Amino acid sequence: MTEYKYAKSMPQFYRDVFSRELDLGDIGSLPQELVASIIEGNTDTLLINKKIYGYDSGLETSHDEALKQLLLTISLANIALDGKFEGRNVRLPVDYIANIQNSLVEIINLKPCVEYLVVAIQLLFRIGAVEAAVTLINNNFSVLSDSPAAFRILLMICMIEEDYDLALPLVQEMTTKQHLIGDHWFTLLMVTCAIYKLGGHPDSYIDFRPLLKGNEFPSDDDYKWLIKQEENNEKVTVIISCDIKYYYEHAISALFSIYETNKDNFNVHFHVYNIDDETYSDVLKKKSSFPELNISCTTEYFSGMKGMNVHYASRRFIFARHALSIFNSPILILDADCLFRKNLSETIKQWRSSDLVLTESESAPFWEKALGGFVYLGGGLTSKIFIDKVASFIHSNLLNDNSVWFLDQVALSAAIDAVGMPGDISRIDSAIIYDVNHVGYSLLWMVTTVKNANGKYSDYKKQLIEKYHSI
Numbered sequence: 001m002t003e004y005k006y007a008k009s010m011p012q013f014y015r016d017v018f019s020r021e022l023d024l025g026d027i028g029s030l031p032q033e034l035v036a037s038i039i040e041g042n043t044d045t046l047l048i049n050k051k052i053y054g055y056d057s058g059l060e061t062s063h064d065e066a067l068k069q070l071l072l073t074i075s076l077a078n079i080a081l082d083g084k085f086e087g088r089n090v091r092l093p094v095d096y097i098a099n100i101q102n103s104l105v106e107i108i109n110l111k112p113c114v115e116y117l118v119v120a121i122q123l124l125f126r127i128g129a130v131e132a133a134v135t136l137i138n139n140n141f142s143v144l145s146d147s148p149a150a151f152r153i154l155l156m157i158c159m160i161e162e163d164y165d166l167a168l169p170l171v172q173e174m175t176t177k178q179h180l181i182g183d184h185w186f187t188l189l190m191v192t193c194a195i196y197k198l199g200g201h202p203d204s205y206i207d208f209r210p211l212l213k214g215n216e217f218p219s220d221d222d223y224k225w226l227i228k229q230e231e232n233n234e235k236v237t238v239i240i241s242c243d244i245k246y247y248y249e250h251a252i253s254a255l256f257s258i259y260e261t262n263k264d265n266f267n268v269h270f271h272v273y274n275i276d277d278e279t280y281s282d283v284l285k286k287k288s289s290f291p292e293l294n295i296s297c298t299t300e301y302f303s304g305m306k307g308m309n310v311h312y313a314s315r316r317f318i319f320a321r322h323a324l325s326i327f328n329s330p331i332l333i334l335d336a337d338c339l340f341r342k343n344l345s346e347t348i349k350q351w352r353s354s355d356l357v358l359t360e361s362e363s364a365p366f367w368e369k370a371l372g373g374f375v376y377l378g379g380g381l382t383s384k385i386f387i388d389k390v391a392s393f394i395h396s397n398l399l400n401d402n403s404v405w406f407l408d409q410v411a412l413s414a415a416i417d418a419v420g421m422p423g424d425i426s427r428i429d430s431a432i433i434y435d436v437n438h439v440g441y442s443l444l445w446m447v448t449t450v451k452n453a454n455g456k457y458s459d460y461k462k463q464l465i466e467k468y469h470s471i
Contacts, residue, residue, distance in 0.1 A: 004130040007160045009363040011089055011436075012082040014160070017186045018152045019126035020081075022074065025115035027067060028057030038071050043084065045075045066111035070119065073103045077123045086455060088437050097127050118149050125153050148187075151180045155190050159365045167194045189406055193366050196414070206410055207397050211418055215392035220322055226280055227287060227297040229267060229327075235294070236344075236376075237327050241271040241316030242336035243308075244279050250337035250447070252286070256464040257340040259290050265344050267294040267329065271319050273312060275299040289471045298323075307403025313372065314394045314408040321391040324377055324384065335373035337447040338434065339460055347432070347443045354426035355380035358416070361430040367409045370416060373446060374433050382424050389415040 022039050034051060042048065052071055057064045077100055078084070080092055104120040117140055124133035134157065137150050144150040151174055158167035171194050174180040174187075181187050188205045201208040210216070229237075238258060242251045251270065258266055268290075270283055280297070287295035300319070305311070320333050348357070357376035360369060377383040393411040397403075419425070435442035438456040445457050 004134070004157065004161065006162075006363040007130045007157045008128055009089075010160050010365075011363075012080065012085075014156060014365070015080070015126050015128065016082050018149055018156065019122040021149075022119050022122060023115055024067065024070065024119065025113065026059065026063075028059040028064070030055055030057050030067070035071065038074050038078075041078045041081055041083070043075055043078045045072055048072060048075050062110050066107045066116065069103060069110070070107050070116060073100055073107065074119075074123065076100055076103075077127050080127045092127055097129050100124075100127055101129055101132055114143055114147070117143070118147050121153060122149055130157065146177070146179070148180050148182060148184075152184070152187050152190070155187075155194065156365075159190055159194060160363065162366070164194065164197050168198055171195060171198070185405060189367065189404070189410075190365075193410065197366055206402055206404060206407060207400055208393075208414065210393045210396040211389070211414055215388050217321065217388075217391055217395055218318060222300050223319060223322055224299050224301075225296075226275070226299060227283060227295065229269075229294050229296045230291075231294055232328050233267070233294065234329055235267045236265060236330045236332050237267040237269050237296075237323070238332045238334055239269050239271060239316065239320055239323060240334055240336050241273070241312070241319060243273045243312055244276060246312070246336050247272055247279055247282075252282075253461050253464055254334065254336055254338055254340075255286060255290070255293070255295075256468040257338075257460075259293060259468065260464060261340040261342060262344055263290070263292040266332070267296070267327075269323065269327075269331075270295070270297045271316060271323075272297065272299050273315070274301050305403070306401065310403040310405065310407055311398065314398065314403075314411070317372070317375075317387065317408060317411065318391040318395055320375075320377065321387045324379055324387060330376065330378045333372070333375040333377070334444070335446060338373055338444045339457065339464070340443065341445055341460070342441075342443045344443065348428060354378065355424040356383040356386055356419075357426045357428065358412070359430040359433050360427040364430075366413050367406045368413075370409075370412045370427075371430055371434055372408045372412060374430075374444065375412070378424075380424065382419060382422050386415050386419045389418050 024035065027035050030052065038048060049072060052068045057067060059067065101124065104123060108116055108120055117136070121133050121136050124136065133153060137144060137154060151170060155167060155170045158164070158170065171191055174191060181191055192202050192205045195202045196208050201212060203209050240251050240254055247270070255268060258268060272279055283295065283297045300315070302311070316333060320331060324331055355378035358370040359374050377387055390411045393414060394407060397407055432442060434444045434446050436446050438445045445460065447457060
């Protein structure tokens with residue numbers, strides 16, 4: 001694992017998770033609001049430089065110098081944060097990374113202390129200097145044995161690199177010393193998934209025991225069929241699931257993009273959670289306006305509860321199992337906020353010959369080995385076994401109130417393990433299918449973690465709305 005190939009190319013989101021909360025220890029008399037603004041992401045290094053050297057921290061000289069240089073270095077490292085590039089994955093220049101790394105070495109030499117050591121590790125991890133972060137941890141492990149940040153960063157690297165042998169002692173130590181895990185949602189996700197990949201079936205946070213049991217599903221009566229398909233053709237039925245808000249903000253634009261690029265390939269089915277009369281009427285209008293897409297619609301009603309966004313993201317796979325038994329055609333599960341850019345038949349040649357098509361990405365942890373925003377189910381035995389396992393896993397966890405982030409993604413990855421790799425499964429590079437950087441060759445463009453960011457995605461979305469909104 002010495003090259004850290006995948007850790008270097010992992011999405012910035014993952015590097016941010018454990019590098020946002022920085023404990024600087026004693027800041028003396030420096031204004032707390034200034035320090036807080038820097039920790040929260042301020043990148044105005046010149047202004048920060050002018051301000052902090054106008055204050056007397058009251059700390060001893062070397063401590064004062066180290067603290068002020070650290071604050072400036074944090075502001076430099078803030079440029080790497082996910083939101084600064086509107087959710088796109090951008091690698092910082094090598095010399096920029098080196099400058100930050102050299103500054104951190106100077107700071108630790110000026111004021112050797114655990115707080116600054118941990119912050120240095122966090123910042124190195126944030127900017128993608130993975131080797132330097134790991135080296136710093138290894139060289140100082142005796143003083144970091146109780147540092148949650150150090151353990152979490154090491155485990156994150158192990159998960160990305162799929163080195164579960166190295167993950168084992170970390171997980172053992174973290175489960176022994178609970179403060180290393182704490183109640184951090186992402187740490188709980190990593191530890192739970194690591195235990196599963198090491199051969200266990202944990203039952204808390206996310207319950208993996210459904211993989212060992214018979215499948216359980218909700219009643220089909222939970223789904224209300226509001227609009228049926230007009231014709232029974234062999235086109236793939238795209239399933240777009242969303243709540244009412246997301247229907248208007250994103251799903252309509254997704255429909256426009258399908259019509260623009262793939263109207264001869266697809267039927268479209270809207271599964272709108274807790275639909276109201278106005279939205280039902282709008283779907284009827286869309287059905288009339290875009291007859292080529294053979295639009296249909298269902299709903300399911302459930303009251304507000306913890307983790308509603310998780311329910312919205314996950315319940316679509318439970319519904320997809322039901323839909324596969326109803327439609328006389330393959331189905332394709334998509335995110336409501338995606339936009340088609342290419343014709344499916346021209347982009348993915350093997351999709352018609354495979355019963356199950358999933359994405360894959362090398363620089364992704366276990367729970368993102370297949371993106372939930374593109375799942376093709378051909379309707380054969382393999383795809384039915386797969387979606388049954390996914391649906392049962394999700395249903396059991398939601399019943400147990402395990403509505404946690406990435407539940408749907410964990411279910412997909414665990415189901416892949418359960419099904420194995422028979423010959424009728426195709427895996428396609430996620431960049432070809434579903435790209436966050438909005439390159440020209442991708443089949444779909446997905447919204448970034450900054451959902452309202454300007455750029456190619458928003459420009460294309462505006463063009464579609466201008467072209468089709470009056471139809």
